[in-house]
Amino acid sequence: MTLRAAVLGHPISHSKSPALHRAAYAYLGVDYAYRAIDVTEAALPGFMRQVRDEVRAEGGWRGLSVTMPLKSAMVAEVDEVRGVARALGVVNTVAFEFDGTDFDQTRLVAYNTDVAGIVNALRHAGAASAPTAAVLGGGGTAAAAIAAIKELGAGSADVFVRDVGRAAEARAASAAVDLPIQVLPLAGAAAAVAAADVVISTLPPRAADALAGELAAELGEEIAARPGVLLDVAYDPWPSRVAAVWQDAGGTVVPGLEMLIYQAVEQVRHFTGLGEAMPAGVIDVMCDAVGAPRRVF
Structure with missing residues (x-):
């Protein structure tokens, strides 16, 4: 199954997140489809209900990047908020956590990698x-x-x-x-x-x-x-x-763009579950994907 991730926001057509994430997943050799989805704040609850229905039916979703104007509104749509995001009440990352193939028990966990x-x-x-x-x-x-x-x-x-x-x-x-x-x-x-x-x-x-x-x-x-x-x-x-x-x-x-790359690195860690085990080379391909100088991260 092709796994899914996306960046949500309004407007969203300008986002460089798809280029960053697709480069990372290609380098890692994981079959993730990542796209930009235009979602307004008013439409967010309905969209998230649809996502949960899809997860219960087949799994598939692994992560959501969240941009304006959804960073505060997303807090009400997840099961848990961790780290500094909990203190701020502002999130930009949603990871899907599940046990094996029991997708009914999938938990949506939010973070702030900004x-x-x-x-x-x-x-x-x-x-x-x-x-x-x-x-x-x-x-x-x-x-x-x-x-x-x-x-x-x-x-x-x-x-x-x-x-x-x-x-x-x-x-x-x-x-x-x-x-x-x-x-x-x-x-x-x-x-x-x-x-x-x-x-x-x-x-x-x-x-x-x-x-x-x-x-x-x-x-x-x-x-x-x-x-x-x-x-x-x-x-x-x-x-x-x-x-x-x-x-x-x-x-x-x-x-x-440099801040965007640094926060996207953390999102890839959450979405793939690699954490600190993520290869250093993935950062180079993310920089290359958006024409940014390579950095020592």
Whole structure:
């Protein structure tokens, strides 16, 4: 039987997850079909009922990658949430666990591999320990960013959002991982962002363009040191305007594609059950599949 996995979200046609996962499964020699499925938040419960019916009938499913706008809504559709995902209430990975061929007993277990993806990408880029930190955006990916900043040793973070009344997921993440945050308006944030050791933009493509203009002016002033590390999770189009401004000022830029690869590596571990036994070479083929430089993971 061809086993199944998929990435869910809306919109989803831009996703590079199919290329990453298909390359990994081909290298591993396992017969997994992985595709992108457009699912809205309203349609998610019905879709998951269908998935469970298919699992009970024949097995087959091994994993779901979960992207926006489903990262919080998926929590209600699984049997268990593990690790940092339980604290955050935000998931991006669902693995199917079963005993032998008794598919009636299959359990859907959710994780958050975004946190590991962010931490590993920033560490690889040379991010400082215990950094001063800023997060752009206040949704589900921002929640993972806050947890990652905590793991990097930061004592607090500034979270800049377009609407300070709509940062519930960021505030919940702050409480869950015990990292104090200030939620501040994105307008006028350039000076604070320019001074941070680590900046993580979780905004949609082009949503940070206005800030980029302010940053260009701010970073053009004579400052004591060059900018720190910027991770922009929006990888299409690339480079984003804010990433280009940051790099032009001498700062280190981490493309969202690199974070995507790091978190996808963890998903493949969960979906295949290989865990730490997964061959190192699989990471090279995943990088090759999306035109990214090979990394030491």
